[in-house]
Amino acid sequence: MLKINNLHAxxxxxxxxxxxxxxxxxxxxxxxxxxxxxxxxxxxxVIAGKEEYxxxxxxxxxxxxxxxxxxxxxxxxxxxxxxxxxxxxIPGVSVTNFMKTAINETRKAKGLEDMPANEMLKxxxxxxxxxxxxxxxxxxxLNEGFSGGEKKRNEIFQMAMLEPKLAILDETDSGLxxxxxxxxxxxxxxxKSKDNAVIVITHYQRLLxxxxxxxxxxxxxxxxxxxxxxxxAHELEAKGYDWIKEEVGA
Amino acid sequence: xxxxxxxxxxxxxFENMVDVDSPVHDIRTEAxxxxxxxxxxxxxxxxxxxxxxxxxxxxxxxxxxKHEDALDFKDVKKYFIHDIDAYKIxxxxxxxxxxxxxxxxxxxxxxxxxxxxxxxxxxxxxxxxFNKIASKDSLSSLNTAFSAEGAYIHIPKNKLVEKPIQxxxxxxxxxxxxxxxxxxxxxxxxxSHLQIIERHQSLTENPVLTNSVTEIFTNKxxxxxxxxxxxxxxxxxxxxxxxxSQKQESIAKVHTFSFGGxxxxxxxxxxxxxxxxxxxxxxxxxxxxxxxxxxxxxxxxIEPNCESxxxxxxxxxxxxxxxxxxxxxVEKEAQKTDAFQANNNILLSDKAxxxxxPQLEIFADDxxxxxxxxxxxxxxxxxxxxxxxxxxxKEARGLLMFAFSNNVLDSVKIPEIKxxxxxxxxxxxxxxxxxxx
Numbered sequence: 001m002l003k004i005n006n007l008h009a010x011x012x013x014x015x016x017x018x019x020x021x022x023x024x025x026x027x028x029x030x031x032x033x034x035x036x037x038x039x040x041x042x043x044x045x046v047i048a049g050k051e052e053y054x055x056x057x058x059x060x061x062x063x064x065x066x067x068x069x070x071x072x073x074x075x076x077x078x079x080x081x082x083x084x085x086x087x088x089x090i091p092g093v094s095v096t097n098f099m100k101t102a103i104n105e106t107r108k109a110k111g112l113e114d115m116p117a118n119e120m121l122k123x124x125x126x127x128x129x130x131x132x133x134x135x136x137x138x139x140x141x142l143n144e145g146f147s148g149g150e151k152k153r154n155e156i157f158q159m160a161m162l163e164p165k166l167a168i169l170d171e172t173d174s175g176l177x178x179x180x181x182x183x184x185x186x187x188x189x190x191x192k193s194k195d196n197a198v199i200v201i202t203h204y205q206r207l208l209x210x211x212x213x214x215x216x217x218x219x220x221x222x223x224x225x226x227x228x229x230x231x232x233a234h235e236l237e238a239k240g241y242d243w244i245k246e247e248v249g250a
Numbered sequence: 251x252x253x254x255x256x257x258x259x260x261x262x263x264f265e266n267m268v269d270v271d272s273p274v275h276d277i278r279t280e281a282x283x284x285x286x287x288x289x290x291x292x293x294x295x296x297x298x299x300x301x302x303x304x305x306x307x308x309x310x311x312x313x314x315x316k317h318e319d320a321l322d323f324k325d326v327k328k329y330f331i332h333d334i335d336a337y338k339i340x341x342x343x344x345x346x347x348x349x350x351x352x353x354x355x356x357x358x359x360x361x362x363x364x365x366x367x368x369x370x371x372x373x374x375x376x377x378x379x380f381n382k383i384a385s386k387d388s389l390s391s392l393n394t395a396f397s398a399e400g401a402y403i404h405i406p407k408n409k410l411v412e413k414p415i416q417x418x419x420x421x422x423x424x425x426x427x428x429x430x431x432x433x434x435x436x437x438x439x440x441x442s443h444l445q446i447i448e449r450h451q452s453l454t455e456n457p458v459l460t461n462s463v464t465e466i467f468t469n470k471x472x473x474x475x476x477x478x479x480x481x482x483x484x485x486x487x488x489x490x491x492x493x494x495s496q497k498q499e500s501i502a503k504v505h506t507f508s509f510g511g512x513x514x515x516x517x518x519x520x521x522x523x524x525x526x527x528x529x530x531x532x533x534x535x536x537x538x539x540x541x542x543x544x545x546x547x548x549x550x551x552i553e554p555n556c557e558s559x560x561x562x563x564x565x566x567x568x569x570x571x572x573x574x575x576x577x578x579x580v581e582k583e584a585q586k587t588d589a590f591q592a593n594n595n596i597l598l599s600d601k602a603x604x605x606x607x608p609q610l611e612i613f614a615d616d617x618x619x620x621x622x623x624x625x626x627x628x629x630x631x632x633x634x635x636x637x638x639x640x641x642x643x644k645e646a647r648g649l650l651m652f653a654f655s656n657n658v659l660d661s662v663k664i665p666e667i668k669x670x671x672x673x674x675x676x677x678x679x680x681x682x683x684x685x686x687x
Contacts, residue, residue: 048638052630076640088635092653098639101649106640141653158639 001026001197002047002166007058009046016042018222019058024166027194031208031233032201034219035241040201041085043219044170048082049075062166076102077109079165083155083172090142095154096124098142099161106162127160131187148175156187163191168199173207185210205237218244253307253429258286260313261395267314268398272367277381282395288388300573300605301544306487306513309457311429313396315343319422321453323350329451330416334666336447337415339401343422344430346399350418359404360415363433366402375404379437383493383521384463390491390517393463397433400462403446407439407469414445414664421486423454434464438472438500445664449479450488458486465493468500470524475503477667481510481674484541491517498524498553505662506533507671508543509678519548520558522584527556534655534671536678538567538598547576551584551614560591563655566602577609578619585614591621596628596654648679 002024009017016039024030034040046053047060049072060067062078070078090098104114115123128138131153143151152172159167169188173181188211192198200211208216208230216232217224220241225248226232236244261282265275272278290307291298319342330338337360340350346362353361359372366372367380381397384390401417421428430450438444452458468474480488488511494502508514520529535543549558564572574593595604608621628650636646652675662668 048634050634071643072634072637073640073642073646076638082638084635084638088629088632090632090635090650090653092656093649098636101645102636102639102641105642105645109640109642162639 001063003061004047005059005061007046007060008056009042009053010056011042011053015056016053016222017046020222020224022217022224024197024199026197028215029192029198029200029211029213031213031216032199032219033203033205033216033233033236036203038219039222040219041170044082044168044199044201047075047168048072048080073105074109076162077106081159081162081164081167083152083159083167083169085171085174087143087151087155089144089146091144093142095138095140095142099124099158102158103161123161127157130160130190131157132183133157149177149180152176152184153180156184160187160191164196166197166199167191168201170201171203172200173202173204181207182210205233208233220244220248253311254286254289257313257392257396258282264314264396264398269368273373273376274367274380274397278395278397281391284386284391285388285395288391291388297546297575300571301513301515301542303513306457306459309427309459311427311457311459312425313429315345315425315428318345319343319424320349321347321420321422326350326420326451326453329418329420329449331414331447331664331666331670334414334664336413338418339415340418340420341399341432342420343424343428344399344419344432358406358409358411359402361402363400363402363435364398366435367398372402375437379435379465379467381465383465383467383495383519384491385493385517385519389461389489390463393431393433393461393491396431397463400433401436402434403436403444405438405442405444407441409439409442411442411444414447417446417448419450419460421452421456421458423452423456425456427457428459430458430460430462432460432462434462436464436466436474438466438468438474440470440472442469443473445475445477447477447479447667450482450486452483452486455483455485458482459489460487461489461491463491463493466495466502468494468496468502470497470499472497472500474501475663476505477662477664478504478506478516479671480506480508480514483510484512484539486511487513489515489517493519493521494529495521495523496527496529499526500524501528501530503530503532503661505658506531506545507674508533508535509537509674511541511543513542513544515544515546517546519550521550522552522556522558525553525555527553529556529558530661531560531562532658532661533562534658534675535562535564535566535572536651536655536675537565537570537572539570540568541570542572544573545575546573549578549589551578551580551587551589553583554585554587556584557588558590560593561658562593563658564593564595564604565598565651565655566595566604567598569599569601571602572604574604574606574623575609576607576621577611578621580610580612580614580617580619582613585616587614587617587619589617589619593623594654595623595625596651597625598627644680648676651679652676
């Protein structure tokens with residue numbers, strides 16, 4: 001589904017990703033771990049199409065198609081979803097209106113008519129129940145005054161509504177208490193299928209107890225320096241990242 | 251001939267034409283002298299530092315249009331808020347159009363200034379209210395000198411006027427260039443409620459200059475909502491001088507929606523003559539090309555325990571320029587004043603500009619006064635967020651700009667106005683927003 005070949009990316013002429021190789025197949029869950037500043041969030045933003053990041057070398061292929069020329073909205077239309085580490089507050093646009101616009105713009109891009117209002121409402125009801133989101137919450141301005149946990153739940157609610165092929169969860173566990181973490185993880189697990197894939201970016205192993213990865217990759221200094229099964233996450237949790245740094249001679 | 255000379259020299263002819271024996275003869279004569287001494291304002295004056303009228307004063311305006319024109323309602327229907335039941339006072343090239351209007355004398359007076367200035371039964375109201383709060387600056391004086399026509403609205407006490415009043419001024423373009431000076435008087439009695447919608451619309455590209463004066467008096471506990479829809483062609487300019495005198499516990503709200511016009515200057519003045527008064531002014535300005543909109547507001551807090559709220563949003567594209575000059579004057583006696591002022595702006599282009607100047611003069615020591623102004627671009631991280639959800643760049647921009655100006659519409663009480671403004675904004679921003687605000 002997703003294939004990243006020798007990806008180099010920079011921001012303001014500062015190299016951050018220095019040759020990433022990664023392949024994610026349908027039905028798989030990949031975890032990307034690593035110390036602060038290793039380039040995890042940059043990788044997520046580059047895949048999603050954030051323009052401040054310059055791809056210097058390499059390619060990102062989604063189902064064989066090079067994403068390089070595509071804007072963030074076009075990537076979204078093709079099924080990429082990024083759950084933001086810091087969701088942006090947008091006063092004046094309600095969660096519901098935002099979702100309606102996002103879904104109908106995505107449908108428009110695919111040559112489909114707007115989703116009928118009753119269908120939209122039904123979907124909103126189902127997906128908000130999945131994430132245990134209060135209906136009142138949906139008429140509030142997007143992310144404005146939301147607690148950390150509400151913001152993250154709202155991100156996964158959006159993911160549930162948009163039904164992406166590839167979801168990238170950027171530090172979705174940060175700022176979550178254990179109950180919220182369980183709700184979020186449960187939501188993600190219910191949305192998982194053999195046709196879609198998830199990349200979980202996290203600093204800690206905690207979330208991976210709930211969303212169990214097929215592969216764990218360790219990002220360090222802009223490169224994936226180690227890959228392994230789910231057990232690798234436990235090893236990192238127990239031993240920290242220093243041994244990896246030593247291992248790769250950093 | 252310069253416009254000033256033309257106006258001054260035509261004053262006598264004008265007075266002969268209307269009524270030399272009018273009760274306002276002395277007021278007019280005084281006013282024309284005032285204008286003659288002062289002339290049009292220039293950028294050398296502090297209050298006009300960022301707005302030059304030079305480009306619109308050069309036209310050879312007709313000051314008394316000769317033609318009598320009729321318009322078909324179907325041709326101008328779109329300029330009305332036509333999906334509500336309303337009183338209408340309509341003028342075509344400055345002349346009253348009885349055919350397009352719907353006035354009343356049934357318990358309230360919704361009629362014409364020309365009648366109020368000439369008929370004896372209105373004499374007392376004219377003596378008590380006419381030109382009592384209009385400022386003596388040169389443009390208001392000019393309007394006073396030529397005051398003959400406009401809306402006259404007198405609501406006695408305890409009247410809940412359910413139908414809003416629409417005041418529309420059309421200019422047909424039958425004159426190569428036209429200057430209009432409407433004069434409105436609105437007196438609202440104790441406990442009465444009133445809603446007014448005002449719009450100026452030129453129907454061709456011929457230049458139009460409107461110098462309007464509106465005096466509004468709200469008596470005890472009266473509530474007035476005034477909506478100004480400024481979406482004229484970019485060959486029309488408007489100088490709107492509005493003065494509101496409030497008595498205790500009255501509430502006056504003015505919403506100004508500025509999307510059109512070449513040069514628009516809004517002089518909006520509130521005088522609080524009583525306690526527990528609420529004065530609110532809100533504005534959305536969205537302009538582009540070389541348009542210019544200048545909001546010049548004053549709230550004069552004279553007595554204790556009153557509030558004022560100002561919230562102006564501006565979006566400026568291309569080479570558009572904006573001015574916000576908001577003065578809040580709190581007298582020594584006006585303790586416990588709660589005055590709030592906000593002016594937030596987005597510049598969409600390097601050539602667009604806004605000059606914003608809060609001016610707080612506070613002589614009382616126990617007050618709550620705050621102000622804030624911001625000038626920025628659209629938030630790039632918000633843009634990425636929206637786009638990452640599949641909302642294309644243009645729509646994302648539109649959505650953010652909508653969201654930015656949205657809260658100004660919250661206080662609009664007539665849903666049809668809210669819808670209309672939403673549509674004008676969508677149109678102005680070139681986006682199709684898939685939901686109602």
